[in-house]
Amino acid sequence: MANIIDGKAVSAQVKEDIRVETEKLKAQGIEIGLAVVIVGNDPASQVYVRNKEKACETVGFNSYKYALPEETTEQELLALVDKLNNDDKVDGILVQLPLPKHLDDKIIINNIRPDKDVDAFHPVNVGKIMIGDYSFLPCTPAGVMELIKSTGTEIAGKECVVIGRSNIVGKPQAMLLLHQSGTVTICHSKTKDLKAVTSRADILVAAVGRAKMITADYVKQGAVVIDVGMNRDENGKLCGDVDFESVKDKASYITPVPGGVGPMTIAMLMKNTLTAGKDHHGVK
Ligand code: GUN
Secondary structure (H helix, E strand, O other): OOEEOOHHHHHHHHHHHHHHHHHHHHHOOOOOEEEEEEEOOOHHHHHHHHHHHHHHHHHOOEEEEEEEOOOOOHHHHHHHHHHHHOOOOOOEEEEOOOOOOOOOHHHHHHOOOHHHEOOOOOHHHHHHHHHOOOOOOOHHHHHHHHHHHHOOOOOOOOEEEEEOOOOOOHHHHHHHHHHOOOEEEEEOOOOOOHHHHHOOOOEEEEOOOOOOOEOHHHOOOOOEEEEOOOEEOOOOOEEOOEOHHHHOOOOOEEOOOOOOHHHHHHHHHHHHHHHHHHHHOOOO
């Protein structure tokens, strides 16, 4: 039976460290603020946004929520982004995705000031990730790196396989593993013999979006398996991309869903917001 990586515990520790630092900044009169913008009524997005507000409260940040109606126009949303870009109380801006269909994610993200882009979605920040010169790490991949670190696993020289090539997870994940000198392969829907590739992985990160797709026959004995998936199984129960029951006896470490990567994403968002706030106030 693998060791189960406790994402809630690792995330609680990251948030506690941030809380302590935020308290010290407050004593110097410095407050940190995160603006969260949500457009429309997507129920999953509403839960995510509520969790982000709760996390701000936990670490001692000010949170500013802007809930806009579904029919908000591009011009109206850009006007809000512009206002937040110029608001000194706001250190980080997060526009919850997906946006309603009539709004173009790209146009909105490109208009967030890069030094307030705590998601690290702006092309300037994406470019910085590519060259390893970053202030903000993309939240989910950064959370995955913290979880791997918590196992004490050395990444340098290891076979690292990332399944999924999204801009939010797969691609930046591969870069972060590469920066730590892993030998990285990215797999996707056109990969010829997926099992043959994933079976080589000492560190396997699954970000496919297909419930329980990764069974034991995709996994090398003793691998570290990180599951970024967030799906519903045939009974409507939350589950990952990894078939936990079948893989848990083969992996050395495995993340559960829920309680693995999920809590880390928000903790890393808090970390980016703190970084932005310190930068804005000239704190090292
Ligand atoms: N929707 C799902 N995940 C995310 C995220 O990490 N950031 C934003 N802005 N929207 C999301």
